[in-house]
Amino acid sequence: MITPLSPHTGAEVRGVDLTQPIDTALRVRLNAAFVDHSVLVFRDQRLSPQQLLAAVQLFGDVFPQHNTRFALPECPQIHYISNQDFHANGERYIPGEGYHTDHSNAVEPPKATVLHAVQLPDRGGDTQFVNMQRAYAGLPEATRDRIEPLRAVHVYQSRHSERKLMALSDTARAAVPDAVLHPLVRTHPESRRKSIYLNPIRIEGIVGMEERDALALLDELLTHATQPQYEYRHQWREGDMVMWDNRCLLHKANGDYDMAQVRYLYRIMLKGDAPK
Ligand SMILES: [Fe+2]
Numbered sequence: 001m002i003t004p005l006s007p008h009t010g011a012e013v014r015g016v017d018l019t020q021p022i023d024t025a026l027r028v029r030l031n032a033a034f035v036d037h038s039v040l041v042f043r044d045q046r047l048s049p050q051q052l053l054a055a056v057q058l059f060g061d062v063f064p065q066h067n068t069r070f071a072l073p074e075c076p077q078i079h080y081i082s083n084q085d086f087h088a089n090g091e092r093y094i095p096g097e098g099y100h101t102d103h104s105n106a107v108e109p110p111k112a113t114v115l116h117a118v119q120l121p122d123r124g125g126d127t128q129f130v131n132m133q134r135a136y137a138g139l140p141e142a143t144r145d146r147i148e149p150l151r152a153v154h155v156y157q158s159r160h161s162e163r164k165l166m167a168l169s170d171t172a173r174a175a176v177p178d179a180v181l182h183p184l185v186r187t188h189p190e191s192r193r194k195s196i197y198l199n200p201i202r203i204e205g206i207v208g209m210e211e212r213d214a215l216a217l218l219d220e221l222l223t224h225a226t227q228p229q230y231e232y233r234h235q236w237r238e239g240d241m242v243m244w245d246n247r248c249l250l251h252k253a254n255g256d257y258d259m260a261q262v263r264y265l266y267r268i269m270l271k272g273d274a275p276k
Contacts, residue, residue, distance in 0.1 A: 002033045009131045009232035009249070011037035018045050018055035018241065027058050034059065034112075035190045038249050039129055039232060042241040047116055049075035052241070052266055056114045059243065060270035063110040066103060066156075067165075068172050072266070081115065081265045083255070087166065096253030098163040099130065099226055100201040101246045102269060105154045107180050109246060111272030116241045119264040124257030127234045132195035133248045135225035136185065139196075147196070147221070150184040150209070154202045160215060161201045181207060184221075186275040188247050195248040196221055197275055225250065247272060 003012045011033055016022070022030075034040050047055060049072055053062070062077045070079040085093045102113050115127070136144065156176050157165050168176065184206070186197040198221055206214040234242060244251060257263065 002029075002037075004037065005039070005041065005234075006232040008134050008230070009037065009129055010039040010041065010234065013040055013042045014044070016042060018042060018047060019051050022058055031059060034243065034245065035188075038131060038133075038245040039234070040243045041234065042243075043237065044239045045116065045241045046239055047241065049078045049266060052114070052116050052268060053077055055241070056243070056268050056270060059112060063103070063269040063271045065267070065269055066172055066176055067168055069166070069169065070267075077268060079267045081253075081263075081267050083259055083263045085166070087164070092259060093166055094253065094255035095166075096127075096251070097255055098161075098201060099128075099198075099222065099250040099252045100163075101197070101199050101250055104182060104197070104199040104246075105156050105177060105180055105202050107177060108274050109182075109272055110269035111247055112243055112245055112270040114241060114243045114268045114270070116266040117236050117238060118266060119262045120236050120238060121257040121261040121263050124254060125236060125263050126254050127236070127242070127251055128254065129232045129234065129244060129249050129251045130226050130230045131232070131249060132197070132225060132230075133188070133191075133193045134230045135227075136194050136196045138230070139224065144185075147184045147217070151181045151207045152184050152197070152218075153179050153204045153207065154182055154199060155179045155204045156202070158200070158202050158204045160204065163201055165201070179204070182275045186247065189273060189276075191248075193248070196225055198222055198225065198250065247275070
């Protein structure tokens with residue numbers, strides 16, 4: 001019922017209908033698989049927003065997402081991801097491009113993000129994941145020692161980010177912290193494995209380090225972590241509900257498909273704890 005999708009990241013879950021009650025034994029098993037595989041792909045689900053909300057709460061409490069302009073009116077804890085939104089200047093907004101981990105500018109960033117495919121393009125639009133535990137383990141020992149004590153400054157949008165986020169309303173902005181510090185190496189609270197905790201969209205610098213040195217180090221770590229051997233690339237199928245672990249993965253969307261076709265997914269996040 002639970003089948004790995006790559007040697008290190010991702011597992012497919014079949015034979016579970018998330019519209020039906022899930023007993024404790026199965027819930028415990030699914031959570032263990034989530035911690036082991038970092039990405040769970042539930043196939044063949046067709047969930048309404050309310051059903052999706054109930055299903056993800058098997059794994060934790062809902063984390064309030066930042067930009068309320070994307071909230072579903074009928075179920076505001078769920079936001080939508082769509083290729084049919086535009087920046088104020090008329091440029092198309094492709095959410096999630098460029099490797100990142102979600103909402104790391106929160107003091108307690110979400111442990112998991114869940115997407116449920118509602119409408120997909122005929123091809124393309126894959127989500128790529130890289131395993132930051134594997135990437136950490138693959139670093140030279142000297143680099144691991146060097147980054148272990150470092151803390152990074154996370155903000156809503158780093159001035160170094162290549163990707164432009166959608167502007168926040170004043171109310172939403174007021175609810176987002178100005179800057180938080182997180183360790184560059186964090187220990188997963190459930191598996192106790194260490195991983196590199198990077199976020200090129202939101203990291204503004206490293207405490208006590210010159211900007212030039214910090215950017216060079218961050219760049220070196222990102223280049224290392226995004227090598228193909230650490231990647232699982234998810235090709236979406238109709239009915240997929242994908243839940244991933246933000247504590248030990250980076251992910252990115254691909255805007256490589258026909259933009260005349262609609263790509264629309266529900267997104268919901270689960271509360272996590274402060275990285276340590
Ligand atoms: Fe994301």
